[in-house]
Amino acid sequence: MRIVQLTDFYRPTIGGLERHVDSLSQEFVRLGHETTVLTLQIGDRPARETIDGVRIERIQAWSGRMPQLYEDPERPFHPTVPDPGALMALRAAVRRIRPDIVHSHSWLQYSYFPLHRMRRPAPDAPGHIVTLHDYGLGCAKKTNEHGGKPCSGPAPVKCLRCASGEYGALKGAALAGGLRASRPLHRRADAYLAISGAVAEAARKVLPPEADLRIVPSMVPRGIADLARTEPRPGFLPAEDGYLLFVGALGPHKGVDVLLEAHRRLRNRVPLVLIGTPRPDTPEVRDPLVTVVHDVPSAQVMAAWQRASVAVVPSVWQEPLGQVAVEAMLAGRPVVASDVGGLREVVEDGVTGLRVEPGDPGVLAQALDKLLGDPALRRQMGQRGRERAARYTVEVVAPQVVEAFDRVLQRRR
Missing domain, CATH: 3.40.50.2000 (Glycogen Phosphorylase B;)
Incomplete structure (x- = not known):
């Protein structure tokens, strides 16, 4: 053809x-x-x-x-x-x-x-x-x-x-x-x-x-799940694994400001890593527990997913699909995502992660604390997420x- x-x-x-x-x-x-x-x-x-x-x-x-x-x-x-x-x-x-x-x-x-x-x-x-x-x-x-x-x-x-x-x-x-x-x-x-x-x-x-x-x-892309397991640990990550990870445009439409506020409210104050593209409206970050990196190759992004505890997709706009959630699930990470657009179809609430009301830092913090405090639930959701994400390869x-x-x-x- x-x-x-x-x-x-x-x-x-x-x-x-x-x-x-x-x-x-x-x-x-x-x-x-x-x-x-x-x-x-x-x-x-x-x-x-x-x-x-x-x-x-x-x-x-x-x-x-x-x-x-x-x-x-x-x-x-x-x-x-x-x-x-x-x-x-x-x-x-x-x-x-x-x-x-x-x-x-x-x-x-x-x-x-x-x-x-x-x-x-x-x-x-x-x-x-x-x-x-x-x-x-x-x-x-x-x-x-x-x-x-x-x-x-x-x-x-x-x-x-x-x-x-x-x-x-x-x-x-x-x-x-x-x-x-x-x-x-x-x-x-x-x-x-x-x-x-x-x-x-x-x-x-x-x-x-x-x-x-x-x-x-x-x-x-083909083989992207393998990169999570084979790519060396990126040097920009926090000293220890178990951080929260966001990947995407660093703007309010992606809920970055909501995530930063939710991170300040966490009971489990683990590090937060933001990987993405800066924008004129990117919020200023001064928290020493927050790492911001730009223009990271796909292989290193997958390696970062592999070492995170929870993936966060806090978009406030109607995401058409939410491909970063798929990538995180392929790496076996549970996802906390906004209940918007195509994310509703990718993230199965209570099975592969948790869906939350968009734009609410308090609700987002509660969902993150729930997963951070329950390693067994994270493993269970991560495994189910890996199975579900296979349909997007x-x-x-x-x-x-x-x-x-x-x-x-x-x-x-």
Whole structure:
């Protein structure tokens, strides 16, 4: 099978979505499928290269030539409407590659939607499947939140005000208005795959009623569980094992400020380690029992999970899935997580960890103290978590994606 993956960003730009596409692409190659990633050109990166058997082609989008539009010029994301430059480049690439399947992962899909014919397609026309990694199909902020609470659904004025508060009036209006105007294009996909039930529920509000929407979770890379056992102990860790560990963006939306307050209230004052990416709104840390480290390689993160007592995922926004919780569970750690979004599906309350009300440091501290004071319960939850996390490995998830491809191709034929 010839597969084309569409994604705004790819190596060396890496986030949760990009790592998913990378892992999936490598697995496709391992399974014998010819795989090409079409992604946006950033800086002076090569227009074409091959990494680990995956062909990468970087295309020029008109919007990418205006870096002043973006807070981070290294992440000039595709707009919420078709980009003429990207559309022309995608048309040329698809005609040349002649894939069986085009698999979209980001807003770059809006430049492919107009090219995909649902009715009377040519005999060799590819199928089109969209994987939804977040809430960006209906939310310009991709968070599915309004006024700090879960959003009840998109509405023109509400979305305009909400997006403007996030991006500024001009940019917010363009993104929110673009999403609304592009909604008819959502019919230009043969199937949608949502990474969680939370993402699927939000997507149904902006998809046509007849849309084929199924849940296929995101995945962790092959062999990542082995790294927890084989990687040497990182030097930045506290002198003794048994600390609390948080991994993620070091911002309030991830509940870092809530975690710091909960840590101050603990009866069992064990060290806390924060691994992540700093942000302008990262809280200041002065507690000697708190270690903060940035830009840690994946292998060392897994080694850190292996030596922690409890994993903490205190997000206050509607996490689409919560992949760090999966990684912690693969290392056999119990997880204390907020009862939000896709985390409800990853962390089974009372079995693989504890789910708590988001934004409440007192409740979070109580849950952490409960696990810190009960080693037997931690071991039991850790073992159950390792078993549950296996369903999120690339070996399990990739065949589900290929099955979705086959189903679409059979239906189109």
